[in-house]
Amino acid sequence: MKLISIKRRTxxxxxYTQKMGVLYTDVTxxxxxxxxxxxxxxxxxxxTYYGKIKECGECVLAN
Structure with a gap:
């Protein structure tokens, strides 16, 4: 058994972004x-749809 492990989950x-409005996206x-x-x-x-990777700090959560 490993004591420390790293996992990726999507x-x-x-x-919400100002340019696109509300957006449902996969966040890893x-x-x-x-x-x-x-x-x-x-x-x-x-x-993104075009294959670019963006930080989640660039968009805020929609409430």
């Missing part, structure tokens, strides 16, 4: 796990 989220989270419990999100990003 899930659908609702995002890279998390670090210790003893199977997540304790740190190392990176999160989203892929």
């Amino acid at each position: 899930k659908k989220e609702k995002r 989270y890279i998390k670090k796990f210790a003893f199977g419990i997540p304790y740190r999100t190392m990176h999160k990003y989203r892929g």
Whole structure:
């Protein structure tokens, strides 16, 4: 059993950008796990329709 592991998970989220409005997109989270419990999100990003990778800090969550 590994003590520390890194996992990548993709899930659908609702995002908001000023140019496009509300956007449903796949957001990928890279998390670090210790003893199977997540304790740190190392990176999160989203892929665009055209294949570009963007940081999630560029768009805000829609409420």
